[in-house]
Amino acid sequence: MELIQLLLNGLSLGAVYALFALGYTLVFSVLGVINFSHGAVFTLGAYFTYLLIGGQAGANGLLAGLQLPVALPFALALPLAGLASALVALLIERVAFRPLRQRGSDSLLALISSLGAGVILVNLIQLLMGAESYAIPIGTLGSLPAALRFAGAQVRTVQVLLLAISVLLLLLLSVWLEGTRSGKALQAVSEDPVTAQLLGIDSDGMIRLAFGISGFLAGVSGGLVGLSVSIAGPYFGISYGLKALGVLVLGGLGSVPGAMLGGLIIGLAEAFVPAEWSGWKDAVAYGFLFLILVLRPQGLLGRPLGTKV
Amino acid sequence: MTAAPRLRSRAERHANARFRLGRLNRLALGLALLGPALSLGGCGGPDPAQQAVNLSQGVPIGAVLALSGNANVYGQDQNTGLRLALAELNGQGGINGKPLALKIEDSGSDEPGANAAFSLQINRGVLALIGPTLSQQAFSADPIAQRRGVPVVAPSNTATGIPEIGPFISRVSAQSSVIAPLSIARALELHPQIRRAAVFYAQDDAYSTAETTIFQKALTDKGLKPVTVQRTQLNDQDFQTQITAALQQKPDLVVLSLQAVDGGNMIRQLRELGYKGAIVVGNGMNTPNIYPICQKYCEGILIAQAYSPELQSPANATFLRRYRASQGGAIPPQLTAQAWTALQVVAEALQRLDRRQPLQQSSVAQARKALMAEILSGTYQTPLGEIGFTPSGEVIQKDFFVAQVRMAADGKSGRFALLP
Numbered sequence: 001m002e003l004i005q006l007l008l009n010g011l012s013l014g015a016v017y018a019l020f021a022l023g024y025t026l027v028f029s030v031l032g033v034i035n036f037s038h039g040a041v042f043t044l045g046a047y048f049t050y051l052l053i054g055g056q057a058g059a060n061g062l063l064a065g066l067q068l069p070v071a072l073p074f075a076l077a078l079p080l081a082g083l084a085s086a087l088v089a090l091l092i093e094r095v096a097f098r099p100l101r102q103r104g105s106d107s108l109l110a111l112i113s114s115l116g117a118g119v120i121l122v123n124l125i126q127l128l129m130g131a132e133s134y135a136i137p138i139g140t141l142g143s144l145p146a147a148l149r150f151a152g153a154q155v156r157t158v159q160v161l162l163l164a165i166s167v168l169l170l171l172l173l174s175v176w177l178e179g180t181r182s183g184k185a186l187q188a189v190s191e192d193p194v195t196a197q198l199l200g201i202d203s204d205g206m207i208r209l210a211f212g213i214s215g216f217l218a219g220v221s222g223g224l225v226g227l228s229v230s231i232a233g234p235y236f237g238i239s240y241g242l243k244a245l246g247v248l249v250l251g252g253l254g255s256v257p258g259a260m261l262g263g264l265i266i267g268l269a270e271a272f273v274p275a276e277w278s279g280w281k282d283a284v285a286y287g288f289l290f291l292i293l294v295l296r297p298q299g300l301l302g303r304p305l306g307t308k309v
Numbered sequence: 310m311t312a313a314p315r316l317r318s319r320a321e322r323h324a325n326a327r328f329r330l331g332r333l334n335r336l337a338l339g340l341a342l343l344g345p346a347l348s349l350g351g352c353g354g355p356d357p358a359q360q361a362v363n364l365s366q367g368v369p370i371g372a373v374l375a376l377s378g379n380a381n382v383y384g385q386d387q388n389t390g391l392r393l394a395l396a397e398l399n400g401q402g403g404i405n406g407k408p409l410a411l412k413i414e415d416s417g418s419d420e421p422g423a424n425a426a427f428s429l430q431i432n433r434g435v436l437a438l439i440g441p442t443l444s445q446q447a448f449s450a451d452p453i454a455q456r457r458g459v460p461v462v463a464p465s466n467t468a469t470g471i472p473e474i475g476p477f478i479s480r481v482s483a484q485s486s487v488i489a490p491l492s493i494a495r496a497l498e499l500h501p502q503i504r505r506a507a508v509f510y511a512q513d514d515a516y517s518t519a520e521t522t523i524f525q526k527a528l529t530d531k532g533l534k535p536v537t538v539q540r541t542q543l544n545d546q547d548f549q550t551q552i553t554a555a556l557q558q559k560p561d562l563v564v565l566s567l568q569a570v571d572g573g574n575m576i577r578q579l580r581e582l583g584y585k586g587a588i589v590v591g592n593g594m595n596t597p598n599i600y601p602i603c604q605k606y607c608e609g610i611l612i613a614q615a616y617s618p619e620l621q622s623p624a625n626a627t628f629l630r631r632y633r634a635s636q637g638g639a640i641p642p643q644l645t646a647q648a649w650t651a652l653q654v655v656a657e658a659l660q661r662l663d664r665r666q667p668l669q670q671s672s673v674a675q676a677r678k679a680l681m682a683e684i685l686s687g688t689y690q691t692p693l694g695e696i697g698f699t700p701s702g703e704v705i706q707k708d709f710f711v712a713q714v715r716m717a718a719d720g721k722s723g724r725f726a727l728l729p
Binding site for chain 1: 376377378379381382384385511512513537539540541542544546547549550551553554555556557570573574577578580581582583598601602604605606720721
């Protein structure tokens with residue numbers, strides 16, 4: 001029973017990390033740069049979800065007391081929040097990435113500009129919604145029980161939902177990448193954008209698509225995590241972002257299956273930390289990451305790349 | 310096709326990585342060299358502490374509160390208390406006719422933020438500082454004030470060892486060792502069948518670690534050695550792993566030393582995972598801002614408090630009147646009362662000092678030193694009741710209370726109902 005409990009704990013944690021890391025991966029694969037504004041888009045997704053289900057803005061922001069005239073069911077609010085987050089991600093691509101890319105700037109600059117975009121977004125959230133915490137009301141999932149039992153192990157229903165939606169999105173993304181023309185076009189761009197463009201693939205369009213999907217995934221995962229553990233203020237996405245960065249590196253930079261595997265491994269590593277060491281779970285997870293990288297610097301599923309001479 | 314030459318292949322990007330790392334190293338080295346140079350540059354000019362107290366804008370007082378970040382739930386309560394106290398004190402004539410000029414700075418919820426805000430306020434020439442919000446921040450920022458000779462009155466630091474940082478550090482928030490055991494005793498009176506206690510605390514937070522030690526000792530003194538002690542980290546929100554491990558020990562009392570947002574999530578998840586026993590929480594959850602987080606699951610949690618809205622005293626009546634008028638009749642939380650008290654203490658000490666030795670005739674450094682002595686020597690009639698200080702700056706308070714959270718039927722609002 002204890003093993004099943006630990007597996008459930010680890011999988012539900014890991015699925016969120018994987019979903020988050022996938023957003024990083026998609027952008028990294030096409031631009032070779034980590035989009036540091038991803039955590040802010042994740043946070044935004046949680047706030048969008050909160051407002052769309054009828055949540056009211058607190059007392060400390062410019063939008064104090066704001067409540068949308070409609071209160072959507074969570075099942076509708078979540079994808080809509082994902083779409084709104086995708087639009088924000090596209091805006092970030094337009095403002096923080098494209099101008100630098102068009103000037104042929106070093107990708108390190110794009111990394112810094114993405115960090116700047118993230119900081120601006122987080123501060124904007126704080127300005128508009130205040131620094132207070134928000135929680136999606138208990139009972140949002142209707143008549144579903146608060147927790148479920150599997151073979152003597154117990155897990156919160158929201159965690160099961162989170163795991164199921166994460167796995168579904170991961171599978172859809174994999175199928176799209178491997179089984180569709182546009183998915184393969186994205187892979188081609190990630191492999192070599194110049195050649196892809198010569199072959200008639202719209203590299204810029206593919207980059208925008210990667211940002212859009214990445215923003216959607218961030219928004220949906222933000223909404224799901226907000227449902228599970230409340231929205232602890234505008235900085236809510238930062239710790240998840242850091243963890244997902246570890247996941248990204250562990251799985252192999254730019255590898256979609258690697259992001260999934262890395263997420264699950266980090267989640268399981270945290271869950272399997274003994275109770276008396278529970279406060280050290282981050283140290284254990286990152287220690288594990290360090291060990292893997294020493295043994296396999298390109299990450300678990302990353303490809304070793306030759307050095308140019 | 311215009312974009313093609315500007316996009317680079319994965320191999321090229323990889324090849325550039327070493328070059329970029331090299332540049333990063335040079336950037337880091339540059340910053341490392343620039344830092345001391347900027348510090349040295351900052352050493353020029355007259356020392357603001359040696360100049361005369363500048364009363365042109367009023368009597369300068371600073372506050373450093375966590376208005377953003379995870380601890381903002383406390384900072385917002387404190388901000389309300391300081392602003393109400395400022396209006397009341399200035400309405401009564403301020404410091405012998407001179408208005409109090411209170412500047413509030415946001416420390417975020419971490420130590421670097423508190424350090425920066427303390428330094429900023431001290432450089433402005435404030436005569437005293439109120440804050441920071443968290444004990445963890447105080448251990449980092451208070452030594453700055455101590456070195457610069459600036460009186461600090463902490464409105465909410467409860468960890469052991471705060472006044473011991475130095476003679477310029479005091480607090481109006483009673484330390485955990487005084488308050489925390491009261492709620493354990495009360496829980497055992499209400500639920501005499503309790504036999505198995507589970508303890509949770511954030512191991513990387515000074516307040517949590519100090520308070521859990523006191524909770525665990527109080528439990529052991531009552532013959533209830535904790536059956537499990539689960540550690541979390543500050544800002545953790547998902548506690549499935551710790552809770553399921555603790556529930557396997559079948560506890561009938563859970564004791565939490567966590568900050569408000571973390572603790573609110575912990576309570577919600579405990580109840581969702583089927584825990585039905587009593588819950589005692591520490592001072593970190595002493596704010597109505599937990600209600601929106603644990604919602605209906607907040608019902609029944611026990612907490613010891615250093616403030617009661619029901620305390621009958623003129624000072625509390627004034628505070629209640631001001632608070633209710635500004636907050637639509639709501640009941641004030643402890644943190645707001647303590648923040649009001651901190652400013653009241655500073656103001657009354659300044660009034661006595663100014664009568665004896667007018668502030669404008671002193672340098673900032675002299676006024677700060679004399680103010681600290683004045684703060685410690687006084688007795689104050691505050692919303693918390695009568696308080697004074699030990700020579701080391703520890704608060705001496707008479708009245709403490711145990712409350713139980715009662716949530717409204719909609720699960721959105723609640724109150725700390727005092728237990729008789």
